[in-house]
Each structure stands twice: as C-alpha cells, then as structure tokens.
Amino acid sequence: MELPIRTHYDMLGGEAGVLHLVNRFYDLMDELPEAWELRKIHPQDSQESRDKLFKFLSGWLGGPGLYEAEYGHPRLRMRHAPFPVNIQMRDQWLLCMDMALDEQINDELLKMQLKNSFAKVGDHMRNQAG
Template sequence: VEKPNMPYNLIGEKKLSMLVEAFYHRVARHPELSNLFPDDLTETARKQKQFLTQYLGGPPIYTEEHGHPMLRARHLPFPITESRAKAWLGCMHEAMDDVQLEGPVREDFFHRLALTAHHMVNTDEREQ
C-alpha cells in the first residue's frame, strides 16, 4: 500500500537519488573519508540508494538483494572514529543543501542518520 506520509514518499525517488550522488561526490573528496572507500563509488552509491529507500519507509529493496542490513557488522572492516562519523554527517548535511532538501522531513532524516552514524563508531580516535 502507498503510504503518502512516509519520508520516502515525501522526498521522492528522484531527490533521494540526487542526494546520494551529491553525498558520494563529497565523500570522494573528503580528506578523512576518501581513503576508506573504493575509487569507483558506483556500486557503493547503488547500495546506499537501496538502503536509504527502505530506511525512509520505501520498498525493502536493499534487503531483497543483500539480506538483513546489519549495518554495524558491515562497517566493522573499516576503522570508524567519532571524527569520521562527524565527517560523514558533514558530507550528508552539505549534500542535503546541494539538492535543497528542506523542512521537517530533512530534520527528521538527518537526526536519524546522526544516531545511526554514531552507532557505527567502532574505533577509538587514538588507535588511528
């Protein structure tokens, strides 16, 4: 059933897609993030679009292809510090500006992402 009040439907597929593109454009150029990611971000962006679609209440297309997200476990191979979580969120904040995602839907989405990003931290700053 279509749920018009779901954030996914409020944002729309096109804007979500633009957001993910703008986000990885910034990640690829961020001094604290770029070295963690593959040079070709096509597949990373494709999976992130799938994930965020279901995270925002759209169809569960990430899980259909990749199984349960288990996001923290999938991030364990990468040393994620508080400072990298902040950098990730900074790129997302700027990407939201880039695509002019505004209003309560942006605030709610960003707040959830901040909680998720801090949950991904798996490495103490001093270990870096």
C-alpha cells in the first residue's frame, strides 16, 4: 500500500497554514525597517497583494490552483516587470519570508526546502542588476 504524498501545502497546514504564512510575511514587511524599500513599492492597503500571494502560494505549494483559476498562468517575471527587482529587493522579500517561515515551521527539513525554493524564485524575479 502506497502512502499518499504530502505536499508542502499539506505540511504547512493547508489553507489556514498558507494564509498564516502570507499574513505574517506582509506584517513583517510592514514592521521591519529593513524591508522599507520593498514595502513602499506595494499598495498602501496590502489586502489585494495578500490575497494574490495566498492564491499563488496555494497552488505553488501543491494545494488548490486558486491563482491560475482566477488569473491564469502566474507569469511571475512579466507581472513584476514594472517593479525594480534588484538584489536589495530580493533580499528584503526573502528576509520577510524567511522570518515568517522561521516563526511558523518547526520541521527543519521542510523549512530548508521552502527557503531554498523561495530563494530560487527570488533570483529568477530579478530584473535589474545590483
């Protein structure tokens, strides 16, 4: 008998876990002076950004494809093209996400896998040098 494969979505606690991660990520972006440059390129009201990230991460982590159902293919680089994504912006984004992961996840292997995956996406998103 094969055991069902547990996705990262499942290991984070499904919908509630992903929502918690997204909300903590944006809360940290609001709170951390080190993330100020990143925060100021986002809308003052971050609810739409929170919703879109939740929907994207839901599918990206192996859960329901909410983002694709509503918006189509994510096309991350294209959708972020209007924004300056350099090393500083990438690092600020990863700082907030890494801290949110550290607070939420006790499983060190899962945490490492997610941090590595987010770092790869962050590098892929860069559209400016420096």
